[in-house]
Amino acid sequence: MKNESVLSKKKIQEMADTSYKYGFKTDIESETAPKGLSEEVIRMISKKKNEPEFMLKFRLKALKHLSKMTEPEWSNLKYPKVDLQDISYYSEPKVKKKLDSLDDVDPEILRTFEKLGIPLTEQKKLANVAVDAIFDSVSVATTFKDKLLKVGVIFCPFSEALEKYPDIVKKYLGTVVPHTDNYFACVNAAAFTEGSFVYIPKDTLCPMELSTYFRINTEETGQFERTLIVCEDNSYVSYLEGCTAPQFDTNQLHAAVVELVALDNAEIKYSTVQNWYAGDPVTGKGGIYNFVTKRGKCQGKKSKISWTQIETGSAITWKYPGCVLIGEGSIGEFYSVALTTHNQQADTGTKMIHIGKNTKSTIISKGISAGKSQNTYRGLVQMNKSAKGADNFTQCDSMLIGDKCGAHTFPYIDVRNASSTLGHEAATVKVTDEQLFYFQQRGISAEDALTTIVNGFCKDVFKKLPTEFAVEATQLLGLRLEESVG
Amino acid sequence: MLEIKNVVASINGVKILKGTSLTIKPGEVHAVMGPNGSGKSTLSKLVSGHPDVEIESGDILFNGESILDDDPDIRALKGVFMAFQYPVEVPGVQNGSFLRMAYNAKRKYKGLDEVDPMDFEELIQEKLKWVGMNESFLDRPLNQGFSGGEKKRNEILQLAVLEPMLSILDETDSGLDIDALRTVSEAVNRMITKERSFLVITHYQRLLNHIVPDVVHIFSEGKIIKTGDKTLALEVEEKGYDWLLQPVS
Numbered sequence: 001m002k003n004e005s006v007l008s009k010k011k012i013q014e015m016a017d018t019s020y021k022y023g024f025k026t027d028i029e030s031e032t033a034p035k036g037l038s039e040e041v042i043r044m045i046s047k048k049k050n051e052p053e054f055m056l057k058f059r060l061k062a063l064k065h066l067s068k069m070t071e072p073e074w075s076n077l078k079y080p081k082v083d084l085q086d087i088s089y090y091s092e093p094k095v096k097k098k099l100d101s102l103d104d105v106d107p108e109i110l111r112t113f114e115k116l117g118i119p120l121t122e123q124k125k126l127a128n129v130a131v132d133a134i135f136d137s138v139s140v141a142t143t144f145k146d147k148l149l150k151v152g153v154i155f156c157p158f159s160e161a162l163e164k165y166p167d168i169v170k171k172y173l174g175t176v177v178p179h180t181d182n183y184f185a186c187v188n189a190a191a192f193t194e195g196s197f198v199y200i201p202k203d204t205l206c207p208m209e210l211s212t213y214f215r216i217n218t219e220e221t222g223q224f225e226r227t228l229i230v231c232e233d234n235s236y237v238s239y240l241e242g243c244t245a246p247q248f249d250t251n252q253l254h255a256a257v258v259e260l261v262a263l264d265n266a267e268i269k270y271s272t273v274q275n276w277y278a279g280d281p282v283t284g285k286g287g288i289y290n291f292v293t294k295r296g297k298c299q300g301k302k303s304k305i306s307w308t309q310i311e312t313g314s315a316i317t318w319k320y321p322g323c324v325l326i327g328e329g330s331i332g333e334f335y336s337v338a339l340t341t342h343n344q345q346a347d348t349g350t351k352m353i354h355i356g357k358n359t360k361s362t363i364i365s366k367g368i369s370a371g372k373s374q375n376t377y378r379g380l381v382q383m384n385k386s387a388k389g390a391d392n393f394t395q396c397d398s399m400l401i402g403d404k405c406g407a408h409t410f411p412y413i414d415v416r417n418a419s420s421t422l423g424h425e426a427a428t429v430k431v432t433d434e435q436l437f438y439f440q441q442r443g444i445s446a447e448d449a450l451t452t453i454v455n456g457f458c459k460d461v462f463k464k465l466p467t468e469f470a471v472e473a474t475q476l477l478g479l480r481l482e483e484s485v486g
Numbered sequence: 487m488l489e490i491k492n493v494v495a496s497i498n499g500v501k502i503l504k505g506t507s508l509t510i511k512p513g514e515v516h517a518v519m520g521p522n523g524s525g526k527s528t529l530s531k532l533v534s535g536h537p538d539v540e541i542e543s544g545d546i547l548f549n550g551e552s553i554l555d556d557d558p559d560i561r562a563l564k565g566v567f568m569a570f571q572y573p574v575e576v577p578g579v580q581n582g583s584f585l586r587m588a589y590n591a592k593r594k595y596k597g598l599d600e601v602d603p604m605d606f607e608e609l610i611q612e613k614l615k616w617v618g619m620n621e622s623f624l625d626r627p628l629n630q631g632f633s634g635g636e637k638k639r640n641e642i643l644q645l646a647v648l649e650p651m652l653s654i655l656d657e658t659d660s661g662l663d664i665d666a667l668r669t670v671s672e673a674v675n676r677m678i679t680k681e682r683s684f685l686v687i688t689h690y691q692r693l694l695n696h697i698v699p700d701v702v703h704i705f706s707e708g709k710i711i712k713t714g715d716k717t718l719a720l721e722v723e724e725k726g727y728d729w730l731l732q733p734v735s
């Protein structure tokens with residue numbers, strides 16, 4: 001007889017068996033393009049979306065370039081190669097195109113949003129969060145637009161921006177992440193179907209946090225969003241991105257591109273909470289492949305871009321939100337929590353490219369591995385010859401839960417001038433049975449103990465999130481840990 | 487209150503407790519003394535439900551009911567508290583919020599409302615004074631970088647706040663200087679009531695000058711080999727353990 005207690009085998013299994021909370025699939029007829037990527041498909045997408053000529057050219061150029069590229073091999077991830085010809089590149093729910101109010105939205109879709117806790121209903125609108133909700137490839141509802149338009153802020157689906165503000169889109173599209181950047185960015189440039197567009201005019205502080213919830217809904221439909229945020233001189237915006245996905249059997253590719261541009265004295269805060277389906281806990285089957293290219297360009301003097309990310313989902317995450325610091329005295333920040341459990345793999349980190357004088361970057365990365373998961377931090381700090389007086393501080397910590405998981409750290413440093421300074425701290429900690437027992441002896445359950453210890457480990461990052469997002473993130477982490485302890 | 491009935495238990499396949507029996511009634515203070523490695527800490531782990539301890543036979547009753555099937559957190563909520571010999575460090579978790587979390591877990595178990603941080607702060611002022619700590623202590627990470635003495639004071643602070651029915655003190659005196667020993671003992675003495683029971687484990691007699699036991703047990707090789715009143719502790723102090731350890735012929 002044994003004292004059945006700290007994370008006994010039985011309990012671990014119970015927790016592991018808790019099925020994915022958001023693993024449901026809405027039953028709506030979708031209009032889906034035939035599988036495969038070709039000039040024909042791209043012309044079809046462009047035509048369906050009524051795009052201006054420059055957009056079609058942009059796509060076709062990317063497609064042409066793609067034929068010269070191969071999938072990267074260098075990341076610390078193991079997965080079967082993605083067959084681009086086995087993916088459908090366009091899918092839209094059959095709903096009326098122009099919607100004046102929420103009443104016009106398919107109730108089925110609204111119920112899905114409700115299950116996901118998305119604040120779209122009238123009463124939730126009062127929460128002061130503008131929502132541009134993406135359901136598969138077509139936006140079905142946008143709120144708060146009027147209030148934003150009053151101060152000149154544009155926040156709309158990408159396709160609408162192409163229609164209404166083609167000049168701004170044309171000016172900035174692909175200037176931060178060119179289609180040649182990497183394989184997945186190239187796929188995106190050719191085949192993206194939707195995304196968000198944000199434009200903050202000069203001397204404007206965006207009056208509310210902007211939030212987009214992404215969902216993948218149709219089986220075997222890869223989703224390729226493209227987000228562009230431009231902040232003119234002396235302006236500010238805080239943008240929130242969050243997502244969950246239903247449970248499926250075939251792996252789903254997600255290859256988003258996010259481009260941020262900050263001009264003089266502008267500040268962009270970009271926060272992500274990511275909770276896509278990670279695959280079957282035992283076999284790892286069916287999870288999302290999340291290959292994202294996110295980059296911000298601090299073009300103006302004293303501009304600032306902060307990336308804050310809470311990564312908990314996906315079967316595979318491949319993601320390096322970075323900053324190109326061009327403007328003198330500009331600032332780049334990266335705050336990250338990446339939790340991997342079961343069979344998840346994450347290869348994430350950041351790139352800080354210092355070009356301007358006295359540019360400054362801060363990197364705080366917290367990787368948590370549980371189960372049989374592999375968690376890799378990969379970060380580049382590059383200080384060019386021109387970046388006199390540049391400064392970087394990096395802290396990357398790893399936490400191990402159990403002894404079947406792995407944490408890996410690959411910091412790359414490339415300094416090409418003598419006046420730059422760099423600080424680096426790194427630590428690996430393990431959650432011990434003794435710690436969990438200590439909590440339990442004080443009447444706190446093992447699950448709560450683990451959540452508390454992990455939240456403590458992450459708090460430097462959590463406090464960078466907008467308050468309501470921080471609460472959500474804390475809960476999400478707790479939920480994901482509960483599913484996975486052991 | 488507590489009844490340990492002829493327990494045989496092992497750690498990592500090595501038999502440590504070899505037929506331990508012990509009964510503590512409400513309001514009683516028992517002391518367990520014994521040489522290092524005799525199994526005193528294993529005894530406290532046994533009662534609190536540490537997963538390393540494997541029970542081969544015997545039973546433990548708490549308030550008349552077996553607690554063998556209870557997880558450690560359930561035992562704690564039922565009223566078993568152990569002041570650790572070596573409190574573990576938990577970076578990133580604030581001492582004060584840990585204390586409040588434990589306090590609220592107990593309130594929730596009793597069907598009471600949780601206490602918010604401000605009310606809690608007020609509520610523990612007095613207990614902080616008992617153990618001679620100031621408030622800044624609560625802002626530090628749990629046990630991290632605490633001196634040996636600070637760790638022990640913190641254990642007793644938790645005891646004072648959680649008000650358990652049964653408190654096991656595992657060598658709380660080790661690592662304390664004379665003044666700290668007095669402070670900590672006084673705090674424990676304030677907690678003694680007609681209802682609450684204490685099991686004070688120590689290697690040395692000096693703690694028992696401050697916390698006066700009703701019953702003293704001498705523990706050796708996983709068993710209680712002698713039981714007496716407080717004078718037994720003085721005897722051990724004088725003669726050492728060896729005279730007791732001689733096999734009776």
Ligand SMILES: Nc1ncnc2c1ncn2[C@@H]1O[C@H](COP(=O)(O)OP(=O)(O)O)[C@@H](O)[C@H]1O
Nearest residue numbers: 497498502521522523524525526527528529538
């Ligand atoms: N985790 C463990 N693994 C193996 N042996 C252990 C472990 N914990 C304690 N022991 C052994 O059990 C015996 C009793 O230890 P303990 O209960 O700590 O004694 P005491 O508290 O009286 O000094 C010792 O011989 C010790 O080495």
Ligand SMILES: [Mg+2]
Nearest residue numbers: 526527571657
């Ligand atoms: Mg001991």
